[in-house]
Amino acid sequence: MDQPLFRLLAALSLACAATPVAAEEAPLIDGGKLLLTNGVATIEGTSGGGLATWSTIAGRATDRGIGLSGHITLIELPDYGWQSRGVAIGIANRIELSYARQNFDTREVGTALGLGRGYVLNQDIFAAKLRLAGDTVYGNALLPQISVGVEHKRNRDAPVARAVGAAHGSGTDITLSATKLLLSHSVLVNATARLTKANQTGLLGFGTASDDTHRLQFEGSVAYQLSRRAVIGAEFRSKPDNLAIAREDDWWDLFAAYALTDHLTVTAAYVDLGSIATFDQQRGGFLSAQIAF
């Protein structure tokens, strides 16, 4: 049996035995992300920590799947009711595309501003985010996951925005985020730089006639992981202060998020949104539900 043909066959059979034994073929909606590493939806529909956008990619897919998520968020403030609803798709844990609709109920303030009681300001936000480098959990412990994002915002009440002094009814933010879970401390840290013209995220339009430039703002989040399912944290978000008639403050919040199931995460927060449209001390409760696959 010392024939070349048989040697070749033997070599081939060995080569076959050594090829990778693939695990179960993964479904397209692979749901393979570790719990909570997709973040929770922000009021702008991107994935992050509630108020601040992170570099995470929405949905539970890993690098060869597609992930989906949807959210509804209610913010109850002394003088306003704010709602955000949206959907996001994550592609190969690389690209995130999201859409969110914000409805901002002015309640009694609507009367004071001459808009009519309970006038609701609306805004659509179309966003895309691209993961450039790194991984939130794995790889070099000092290299965060870094993503760049664009958020195109279209205020649906542009005449109101212009009436309060905004230059435009729509605008585009650019974000650059870095996120890392420091496993040795169970702490997740995020830092985001945002270039924006938006007044109150765009609900009061973009820029002003006298100052129509993008401003650099900062968003920071720190979160402590209590368990696989529970995390508590704090966020800060600086904001521009463009409008002459109404001061705009920086935001901060304290939040707790819990993954009730692998697909449903609820987030509750205490938020301080400062002064909005001349009504100060808008501090209140934030409640959000996110489903993700």
Added chain:
Amino acid sequence: MFLLAAALLMQPAAEPPVDWDKEFGVEEKVRDPATGELPVDPYVQSNRNAGATPFAGTAMATAFGGQDGIRRIAHRTVELSEADPRIAEIFKAHDMVRLKRTLFEQFCHILNAGCDYSGRDMASSHKDMGVRMRDLNALVENLQAAMREEGIGFAAQNRFLGKLAPMSGDVVTR
């Protein structure tokens, strides 16, 4: 009748079964009678193969219940993974007797519980396995379950995972 007899006559005589492994010169691996492990190709042994610098001090070893606790966690992680439909196929094709020993040694060494690691480095032990990110997450979940069953606090679990997470680049190959 004649045709049937002819057909029967034309049947080839029964031959003894061919040992194809022998014909093709495939060496059959035999488990070591003492350890129950299959032999592996020679490699240089070193604690560096464990892929992480061990924790300083004894706090982590204690938090993990010493060598006994660590052994249970390593073995349980392998057992859960063998039974996990997401990744069972990858484990089936390999020597789980050896993996239970070497994975224990690696965990024990990194947790500074008094072991040397005698296995291969992470890149060569996983190079032909086709491990994906999804598979790594599945294994991490199984390790978390094993640690949870042993009652390891979550912060200590994460500290340990923090030593393993940077190895992902050597393990995930596609």
